[in-house]
Amino acid sequence: xxxxxxxxxxxxxxxxxxxxxxxxxxxxxxxxxxxxxxxxxxxxxxxxxxxxxxxxxxxxxxxxxxxxxxxxxxxxxxxxxxxxxxxxxxxxxxxxxxxxxxxxxxxxxxxxxxxxxxxxxxxxxxxxxxxxxxxxxxxxxxxxxxxxxxxxxxxxxxxxxxxxxxxxxxxxxxxxxxxxxxxxxxxxxxxxxxx
Numbered sequence: 726x727x728x729x730x731x732x733x734x735x736x737x738x739x740x741x742x743x744x745x746x747x748x749x750x751x752x753x754x755x756x757x758x759x760x761x762x763x764x765x766x767x768x769x770x771x772x773x774x775x776x777x778x779x780x781x782x783x784x785x786x787x788x789x790x791x792x793x794x795x796x797x798x799x800x801x802x803x804x805x806x807x808x809x810x811x812x813x814x815x816x817x818x819x820x821x822x823x824x825x826x827x828x829x830x831x832x833x834x835x836x837x838x839x840x841x842x843x844x845x846x847x848x849x850x851x852x853x854x855x856x857x858x859x860x861x862x863x864x865x866x867x868x869x870x871x872x873x874x875x876x877x878x879x880x881x882x883x884x885x886x887x888x889x890x891x892x893x894x895x896x897x898x899x900x901x902x903x904x905x906x907x908x909x910x911x912x913x914x915x916x917x918x919x920x
Contacts, residue, residue: 735836736760736862739820741768741876743790744883744901745800746893748874750808753801755864756839757810765801766820766832770794776823781846788913791880791906794819800897807896825853834859842866883907884914 738756740749757763769775771794775785783789792800798817805815821827828834837860840851847866854861874892882889883906890898901907 731759733760733837733860733862735762735764735833736839737764737766737820737832737836738839739766739768739822741784741790742797742801743769743792744876744879744889744893744906745797745804745897746874746876746879748872749876750804750894752841752864753805754808754810757815759839759862760837762814762816764816764818764832764836765805766818766822767794767797767801768820768822770819770821774819774821774824774827778823778846778849780849781844784846786917788880788910788917789877791910791913792904796904800900803896803900804894807894822850822853825857828857828859836860837862839864843869843872880910883910 736756736759738753740752742749753763753765769785769790772785772790775790777785801817802812806812818831820831834857838854839862840847840854841864842848842851843866851861851863879889879892881887882892886907893901
């Protein structure tokens with residue numbers, strides 16, 4: 726017997742997308758399959774809307790956030806267009822995830838908030854959502870070892886000149902190279918270490 730999936734009117738999914746990779750695409754598509762309209766929230770949109778988190782203390786550091794909000798917006802848009810998603814059914818917005826008191830200004834708080842949980846940071850986000858009595862749908866809860874691709878691993882591969890292009894959607898490597906992201910990462914890492 727096939728169990729019918731709940732289709733929500735509006736869903737919110739989020740990520741830093743510092744570097745957008747193949748598992749990010751699968752994650753977004755799994756959220757879109759559950760709703761009519763999907764809002765993709767880009768977290769850590771700028772340094773002023775990013776706060777240190779004990780659950781993931783390095784996620785706000787400059788080497789962990791090499792791309793601007795605009796660059797990530799362009800990446801997400803390019804990938805979703807390449808995946809043939811109808812942009813009448815998708816919105817991309819900043820998501821100041823560390824500031825629950827600001828969600829109402831950026832996001833439809835009557836939507837269902839999709840979430841994957843791998844670690845303390847995932848549990849912290851769940852707490853944020855629960856504190857606002859948001860509707861929550863956990864897409865996946867597994868140990869960090871079973872998470873899959875990590876943007877941190879991709880950034881490290883770029884810094885150490887290892888192959889990384891196969892880990893991101895095919896439309897992104899030309900853009901990432903044109904923006905000089907590997908070189909930017911190397912400079913950021915070097916400057917951050919010498920602080």
